[in-house]
Amino acid sequence: MERQPSLVPFNTKESYVKEMQGLSLKNVNVSIFRKNKKIYEDFGEMLFTHFGVSGPLILSASSRIGGKDETAELHMEIDLKPALSEEQLDKRVLRDFDENKNRQFKNSLQKLMPAKMVPVIVELSGIHPDKKVNEITKDERSALVRCIKEIPLTLTGRRDYNEAIITRGGVSVKDVNPSTMESKKTEGLYFAGEVLDVDALTGGFNLQIAWSTGYLAGANSAQNKK
Ligand SMILES: Cc1cc2nc3c(=O)[nH]c(=O)nc-3n(C[C@H](O)[C@H](O)[C@H](O)COP(=O)(O)OP(=O)(O)OC[C@H]3O[C@@H](n4cnc5c(N)ncnc54)[C@H](O)[C@@H]3O)c2cc1C
Structure with a gap:
């Protein structure tokens, strides 16, 4: 059987992973899609690196995703708060916004996520970082909630044997x-x-x-x- 690297990290298209390099996320949900079809989902721990993503969830994904999907560009979503529904998370965000009414948006998310992640989520949310929290609209808040539950990444391929934990085949x-x-x-x-x-x-x-x-x-x- 042909030999291949397995249990291996992935490269991503988005360069914002570099800003979070070394950040390990615990208790997150990761879903991976080919076009619109979900081909992998699991809950656990993952890690951002200078080239993309790694850690237990990602290594396991690499050994589950095979065939044509190995070389395809795949869409990945990280749910940072899998224990909360969108409605529950919205209430939580509202509570935090209430405590930070007069602050700028970029300074209001520290309780919700690791500090390294804040600038990335602020950018992805489309809300101006300097906007006062009490000026943020309901629609903007909904976009933020979706962002936290569906942090988007594009997997562009696996790393090679040098970084593989095992070989397949x-x-x-x-x-x-x-x-x-x-x-x-x-x-x-x-x-x-x-x-x-x-x-x-x-x-x-x-x-x-x-x-x-x-x-x-x-x-x-x-x-x-x-
Ligand atoms: C970073 C890392 C972390 C890992 N963590 C885990 C883990 O937590 N749990 C787990 O279950 N598995 C883990 N693995 C996988 C596990 O280590 C391997 O599956 C296991 O070691 C394979 O054993 P092996 O004896 O078949 O091969 P190897 O351990 O690779 O041993 C092969 C040996 O052959 C030697 N050799 C190669 N060519 C020649 C030659 N021509 N002449 C003489 N000697 C030669 C090599 O130097 C090496 O010592 C990890 C792997 C890596 C890389």
Whole structure:
């Protein structure tokens, strides 16, 4: 099977990720779309980098998205407040606006999101950063709420082997005896770990694959030599 990098970060088209480089988001919801079809959704942790996005949610997405989608431009949305509906978030924003009535918009979001994110969301919302909070209209507030629940990004491709946690593809398990890890095609040849076409999500499963198949291959090849 053809070998490919997997559990790997993505590049993004939007350069605003650079402004948030190093920022790790917890308890967010990430959705990825091909055209309008949702092809991945999960909840957890992610990270912004100088080139795009990484972290557990993104690495898992890379191993779930295959076929034509691997090279396609994909639309991604981050829901920063997945526990709140748009209505609930709107009430929360209103409360914060109430406390910051006479401040400029750009100085009113600190309680809602990490500081590095504020300039990006302000820009995406389309509301002038210097606008007084008490002058913001209901429509502008709705746009802000949508922005927080659907931070848009365009995934333009995966990073390469140098940044991959694992490889996908390799020697087909159909060609290997699972009790001994010996090749079914060549006697005395044993396989273990990454070289096999076995891969899993993050969480220790890949190390377990390497250890278990390595133990079997080692023990059986030694036995075979006797
Ligand atoms: C940054 C990072 C973090 C990871 N975190 C996790 C994790 O948290 N949980 C998890 O389950 N998995 C994790 N993995 C994946 C996991 O480490 C691998 O799946 C696992 O190590 C594969 O084991 P392996 O023995 O098959 O290959 P490797 O660990 O790559 O070992 C292959 C060895 O062969 C040596 N070698 C290569 N060519 C030759 C040659 N020609 N002659 C002699 N020696 C050679 C290499 O130097 C290397 O020591 C992570 C991987 C990376 C890169």
